[in-house]
Amino acid sequence: MVQTDTVLNDVDKAILRLMQDDARITNVAISKKLKMAPSAVLERVRKLEERGIIRGYTANLDPAALNKELLAFIFIKSADGFGCDTSAKAFAAIPEVQEVHNIAGDDCYLVKVRVANTQALMELRRKRFSKIANILSMRTTIVMETVKETQTISIT
Amino acid sequence: MVQTDTVLNDVDKAILRLMQDDARITNVAISKKLKMAPSAVLERVRKLEERGIIRGYTANLDPAALNKELLAFIFIKSADGFGCDTSAKAFAAIPEVQEVHNIAGDDCYLVKVRVANTQALMELRRKRFSKIANILSMRTTIVMETVKETQTISIT
DNA sequence: GGTGAAAGCTCTTCACA
DNA sequence: TGTGAAGAGCTTTCACC
Secondary structure (H helix, E strand, O other), X not given: OXXXXXXXXXHHHHHHHHHHHOOOOOHHHHHHHHOOOHXXXXXXXXXXXXXXXXXXXXXXXXXXXXXXXXXEEEEEEEOOXXXXXXXXXXXXXXXXXXXXEEEOOOOOEEEEEEEOOHHHHHHHHHHOHHHOOOEEXXXXXXXXXXXXXXXXXXXX | OOOOOOOOXXXXXXXXXXXXXXXXOOHHHHHHHHOOOHHHHHHHHHXXXXXXXXXXXXXXXXXXXXXXXXXXXXXXEEOOOOOOOHHHHHHHOOOOEEEEEEEOOOOOEEXXXXXXXXXXXXXXXXXXXXXXXXXXXEEEEEEEEEEEEOOOOOOO
């Protein structure tokens, strides 16, 4: 259940900032920073989770250590109609696919993939993408260096 | 200190999978799943952190709840020379910028930004990007719908 | 919504294997 | 590297405000 039409107050925002920065921060640490009781913080965190504002918690891993050093963006034109996500869902189901966006303009989809190397990228294209129906064309852009990569939202 | 030239064994990989999936999982829960003592798990997690394989832990927040509903990719051509990250670092310093990649091909940089709306995007372009030196051209692509958005690495 | 006390777990250290 | 025991510290509940 996601309620996004709800206003967050400053305490909620402070909690979100702290947890976005370090998801393993303890309740007690938050409560000390915010000068509240740990039980009050726990209550707010639970509500933020229930409301879908906190979607989950994840560890940020080094791609190189996991042999996933190649990042690429693939622009895909598809014959999917408006509001039809058939091929998008097929892309999303591939573990190496980190993002799938429906974009404005000529290309229909922008897909971000992370794999071991160029060979793995070619195999992914041949074995997975080429089998997805409705694809009209694909254009791949390889990332040479990543300067910043975060999902952090600036909380204002 | 980042040592990426080190081999991870199956226990390390299992820990990384669990923590990537839920960064707030307790040591005890990991130790039960892996049938180890909590102290042994703690030791491994610490080493994964020290080695830079675990870079940190973050909460995954709903952009809509934080009034950051517009996602855009900006392709930027810059006059930066090879190995010169001057403008890339300037992009990375902007809080609304989530990613900065140096890409192969015509465009030099691919920048991912998350803002409130089109007006905020225009302001960001006018007030922040336009003041960064070396920029030759900018092309903005707006995301209409995000089908998948994760940083999860498939651990094999 | 928030507080504070209490019980139950979890974390963390350390001696030992 | 891993285990198990022990103390410290954290989480969670609950009565009360």
